[in-house]
Amino acid sequence: MIKLVVTDLDGTLLDRQSNLSELNKKAIDDCRKNGIGVILATGKSVAAIGHLIEMLSLKLPQITLNGSVVVDSSFNVVKSTKLGQKYFYDLLGTIKEKKYNPLVALENGKIIYDRYDPSFEVFKAIDEPLSVVKQLENDEYAKMCVSVGTVIEESDPLDDFLRKKYGKVLQIIRSGKYFFDILNRDASKGKSLEFICQAYGIKKEEVAVIGDSPNDLSMFEYSRISIAVKNSYPEVSKKADFITDENYNDGFAKAIYKYILK
DSSP states (O other), rough: OOEEEOOOTTTTTTTTOOOOOOOHHHHHHHHHHHOOOOOOOOOSSSHHHHHHHHTTTSSSEEEEEETTTEEEETTEEEEEOOOHHHHHHHHHHHHTTTTTOOOOTTTOOOOOEESSOGGHHHHHHHTOOEEEESSSSOHHHHHEEEEEEEEEEEHHHHHHHHHHHHHTTSSEEEEESSSEEEEEEOOHHHHHHHHHHHHHHGGGEEEEEEEGGGGGGHHTTTSSSOOOOTTSSSHHHHOSSSSEEGGGGGGGHHIIIIOOOO
């Protein structure tokens, strides 16, 4: 019996405009009415998903910033995996040296930058707030940092360069066409899901996961049922037990009613 449904947000639960459809909202409400917990697992910060947690009355901890930060229903941090000061400064130097502008995600959910880049406009489309600071190279930010990223497409030379330079010591995540983040190797949605399940006595065999991107695969490994939306990355579809409709066609709700609330 499934006791927990875990879903990615953009590209999975939310539509192309990052909105929650009425049918998907109803599916979550029906899960809760049937005693099934719901966890949002996203690359977004708690600042970007807080309204969803409140609107859906979610009581379990939620997974944010690609698994590097877990927050409770009151938005308090209950688990975080820091990047590390050594890598923080090295990454900032490398990205800036290549003439790109880095973004830093902090444990408290803030995403900061010190030099504006027009590419940052993609964050408005997903309702993710950014904050400007005087200088990123700061020991307080280094201590609180959970990831360093930038806005580049997969074909950008910087993608390959950073993977070759840091791929063996850090975790590199692409969670969409433009979103590129570098985290501690111990930070993942799957590890955060395991942490929550152990804390609440939920078995792996009682978990269903729905996603679309490579950063969701670690959760597939910690689930009984894995479901990919049709618009998923090919490698995600190959690993999924089932394929549901696209995110913009209420694929989440259709999966819930077909495989979970039969």
